[in-house]
Amino acid sequence: MATLYVIKSCDTCRKARKALDEKGIPYQVHDLREDGLSAALLEHLLERVPVLEVLNRRSTTWRNLPEEDKQEIDANKARELIMANPTLLKRPLLDIGDTLRVGYRDGDYDDLKG
Structure with a gap:
């Protein structure tokens, strides 16, 4: 089952959830x-x-x-910042096994099947 990483107050996350629901794609929310x-x-x-x-x-x-x-953001510093502030992750993040989709725009999930 897919996992959708969100912040519930995020409008884009709500749009992504609606798109998955409309396509009948099962997912869990984190x-x-x-x-x-x-x-x-x-x-x-x-x-x-x-x-x-x-x-x-x-x-x-x-x-x-x-x-x-x-200042001077590299991979290690970015990891530290995200661990300290999880809302620094771009969202939504859709984890569908071997693929992780970052963000959402209308039509991004059109290729997924329920």
Whole structure:
């Protein structure tokens, strides 16, 4: 079964959930605020997507970080920041086994079958 990593208050996450529901695709929801983010889960996600690709530099969490934390970002520093602030992950993240889809735009899930 697919897992959709979300923040429940995120409009884009709600759109992604609606798209999956409309296609009849079974999935479980993992809320990054409520359910958290373990180091093992982060590594599981990063096995398929580079850490710098999932670091959300447009989020409120990013904007609220101290300026020194936003300087000289490399993979290790990005991992540390995400572990300390799980809402720095771009979302939604759709884990469908061998593939991890980052973000959502209308039509992104059209190729999935229920």
